[in-house]
Amino acid sequence: MSHAQDLTLVQQATAIGSGDLDADELLTATLERIAQRDPVLNSTPVVFERESRAMLASAPRGPLYGVPITIKDMFALPWRGPRSATTAELFPAGASGPYRRLRDAGAVIVGIANQHEMGMGTTGAESVYGAQHNPWNLEYCAGGSSGGSAAAVAARLVAGSVGSDSGGSTRIPAAYCGVVGMKVTFGSLPYDGYFGVTTSLSAPGVLTRNAGDARLLAEALLDRALPAGPRGALRVGVVRDPYVEDCDPDVAAACEAALRATGWELVDLAIEHVELAGAALLSRLVAEVGRPPTPVFDRLSVTSKALFVAGSLMSATSVPRGDRVRGAVRDSVARAFHDVDLIAWPSSPAPAPPLAAPWVNLPSGPATADMANVRQTGLANLTGVPGISVPVGIHPTGLPMGLQLLAPWHHEARLLDAAEQIERATGSAFVNLVPVGFGS
Amino acid sequence: MTDFADWALAASRYAGLEVDGDVVALAELIYSGVSQQLAALDRIDLERFPVLPIDPRHEPTTR
Numbered sequence: 001m002s003h004a005q006d007l008t009l010v011q012q013a014t015a016i017g018s019g020d021l022d023a024d025e026l027l028t029a030t031l032e033r034i035a036q037r038d039p040v041l042n043s044t045p046v047v048f049e050r051e052s053r054a055m056l057a058s059a060p061r062g063p064l065y066g067v068p069i070t071i072k073d074m075f076a077l078p079w080r081g082p083r084s085a086t087t088a089e090l091f092p093a094g095a096s097g098p099y100r101r102l103r104d105a106g107a108v109i110v111g112i113a114n115q116h117e118m119g120m121g122t123t124g125a126e127s128v129y130g131a132q133h134n135p136w137n138l139e140y141c142a143g144g145s146s147g148g149s150a151a152a153v154a155a156r157l158v159a160g161s162v163g164s165d166s167g168g169s170t171r172i173p174a175a176y177c178g179v180v181g182m183k184v185t186f187g188s189l190p191y192d193g194y195f196g197v198t199t200s201l202s203a204p205g206v207l208t209r210n211a212g213d214a215r216l217l218a219e220a221l222l223d224r225a226l227p228a229g230p231r232g233a234l235r236v237g238v239v240r241d242p243y244v245e246d247c248d249p250d251v252a253a254a255c256e257a258a259l260r261a262t263g264w265e266l267v268d269l270a271i272e273h274v275e276l277a278g279a280a281l282l283s284r285l286v287a288e289v290g291r292p293p294t295p296v297f298d299r300l301s302v303t304s305k306a307l308f309v310a311g312s313l314m315s316a317t318s319v320p321r322g323d324r325v326r327g328a329v330r331d332s333v334a335r336a337f338h339d340v341d342l343i344a345w346p347s348s349p350a351p352a353p354p355l356a357a358p359w360v361n362l363p364s365g366p367a368t369a370d371m372a373n374v375r376q377t378g379l380a381n382l383t384g385v386p387g388i389s390v391p392v393g394i395h396p397t398g399l400p401m402g403l404q405l406l407a408p409w410h411h412e413a414r415l416l417d418a419a420e421q422i423e424r425a426t427g428s429a430f431v432n433l434v435p436v437g438f439g440s
Numbered sequence: 441m442t443d444f445a446d447w448a449l450a451a452s453r454y455a456g457l458e459v460d461g462d463v464v465a466l467a468e469l470i471y472s473g474v475s476q477q478l479a480a481l482d483r484i485d486l487e488r489f490p491v492l493p494i495d496p497r498h499e500p501t502t503r
Contacts, residue, residue, distance in 0.1 A: 312455070
């Protein structure tokens with residue numbers, strides 16, 4: 001007999017609505033599954049047994065009524081302030097904007113999703129709770145910084161999780177763990193109580209098993225309908241250098257095959273000044289990250305401490321220059337969207353690396369996973385546009401691969417339509433895969 | 441001890457932060473790598489990159 005968490009988010013919501021699934025029983029089953037499966041993943045280190053039952057007891061009959069989800073350690077909850085995977089609360093407890101949206105939709109928050117410490121990495125290897133492990137191979141990175149969200153969804157602990165994304169932190173772990181991850185348009189929901197409230201790059205995101213689930217969870221988060229559009233052919237621009245050409249060949253081939261399967265018109269795209277986007281993003285990332293209070297700093301990992309020390313010594317003169325580039329790149333991207341419906345390239349240039357050696361080998365040579373990943377995903381953060389990662393295959397190493405799609409500002413529905421088209425074109429072959437040991 | 445290490449330790453001490461040699465050594469590597477990447481911004485032609493309003497919530501209106 002299958003477990004209730006083997007149902008998708010939409011199936012759970014529908015079954016509860018029709019009376020075929022009892023929300024109390026689903027919550028109990030979810031808490032049991034987390035207890036059973038998470039010890040090897042470390043995706044959900046804090047579980048809210050009492051608070052989730054209270055949330056369910058007072059939940060409105062919204063579109064997510066009774067559906068259990070996890071939330072990244074970056075959002076204030078009434079009973080807990082965000083810690084961003086450090087030793088102490090960095091903001092006070094309270095009803096953050098994203099929390100209010102989930103609560104009002106009837107969702108039940110069952111636990112904190114583990115993440116890369118302070119959100120400052122794409123591997124999930126550093127956290128006060130310990131590293132997050134990839135369900136497809138426990139010795140490999142789950143990704144970051146929303147690694148716990150992706151691992152929990154892939155291993156069917158929950159069908160949906162809310163993450164965040166300042167440089168790819170929703171899309172990269174989604175690609176690593178073989179789930180759908182969508183970053184919404186910057187500033188498109190209330191940011192109060194969100195650890196990323198003061199940045200100009202960060203946006204919440206949703207991680208789910210498929211695009212339909214992402215639509216339901218994103219509608220709740222954005223508090224607006226994201227209706228499916230007509231299934232017309234799309235014109236998709238692909239920027240090949242360096243985003244495709246400097247990728248693992250199997251990753252590039254899987255993304256190309258998925259795009260070809262849709263029948264969309266694919267065109268090679270040039271985005272003016274894009275070669276400077278990485279530097280512009282880096283100037284802002286360095287400037288916008290806030291150092292935590294000294295007692296928290298003292299207990300950070302060596303890597304995070306070093307990032308703060310190095311960042312504090314960087315000259316601020318790169319920021320106004322980076323912003324000039326940012327303005328120009330935003331214009332270029334807006335112009336590109338007059339010619340194409342979507343922009344596409346691999347979410348991550350290589351599959352997840354081992355936790356013990358988070359490096360990737362690219363045609364251009366070896367690189368840290370962080371630098372290679374943010375190169376692929378940072379454009380959405382620099383410009384503010386929404387982006388999604390869709391599973392498109394399994395690498396010969398046995399790890400998932402993801403295709404990234406970008407759409408114009410506030411066109412999340414177009415991304416979800418496109419992701420569903422990819423799922424249809426590939427027979428849902430990749431969204432239905434379950435890591436060995438995490439099936440029913 | 442390198443000049444960078446002296447600088448990093450002094451700045452950290454001034455900020456009230458205790459850091460050890462491992463942190464400083466890694467910070468030096470990171471600083472070097474980031475500086476290398478940011479150097480591209482020092483070379484931009486300011487005439488080609490005017491100051492533009494940036495509101496990442498919306499599509500730019502300056503095109």
